[in-house]
Amino acid sequence: MAEIQPQFIKLDMKLIRDIHKERVKQSILRGILATAQDLGIKIIAEGIEQAEEVAWFRDHGVKLMQGYLFARPAFEHVFHDSEISYPDL
Numbered sequence: 001m002a003e004i005q006p007q008f009i010k011l012d013m014k015l016i017r018d019i020h021k022e023r024v025k026q027s028i029l030r031g032i033l034a035t036a037q038d039l040g041i042k043i044i045a046e047g048i049e050q051a052e053e054v055a056w057f058r059d060h061g062v063k064l065m066q067g068y069l070f071a072r073p074a075f076e077h078v079f080h081d082s083e084i085s086y087p088d089l
Helices: 023-039 051-059
Strands: 008-011 042-045
Touching: 008 023, 023 042
Parallel strands: 008 042
Antiparallel strands: none
16 A cells, blocks of 8 residues: 555455454454545445445445445446447547
């Protein structure tokens, strides 16, 4: 983080799953969240599947979340290369 100074960090679902029950994950994530806040980095929590996970992250200031709880992937909206027109470069 010191070298690349990202604007966002996306937390893997392995850290997210059952965060409301697992003290070790909570401790790790509190440290990550505090560091991110100090450096002005926004956090994205991915893999949210339970309302309790949403509540934990909301309580800890995370506003950007994604996962099956909100919506399933929408593969029907993926475009094929033949459907996209590219400008001449």
